Amino acid sequence: MTGPGRMQVTIQGDRDTVILDIRLTDYDGLDLLQEIRARHHDLPVILCSAYDTYREDPKAFAADYYVIKSFDLGTLKQPIQRAIEAELSMRQAVRA
Secondary structure (H helix, E strand, C coil), X not given: CCHHHHHHHXXXXXXXXXXXXXXXXXXXXXXXXXXXXXXXXCCCEEEEECCHHHHHCHHHHHCCXXXXXXXXXXXXXXXXXXXXXXXXXXXXXHHC
């Protein structure tokens, strides 16, 4: 799936969070992050990369969390939980 196709999947349905790789086969993950933020500014995004150097890229600052890909799945659990909890809290505040 191309980057623009991934954006379509992100837009469709009710999402709690997005886990996004920086290096996509045919699209720049940081550019896709900017597109996600432009359309869904409150949607939590966890950015994944095998390279710690991307953490310093100003485009990466738009992500809520940054995880180095050499992680075990347990490392990813905490950012996902935080992102979902933040999204649910925001939804509850809007409803109140």
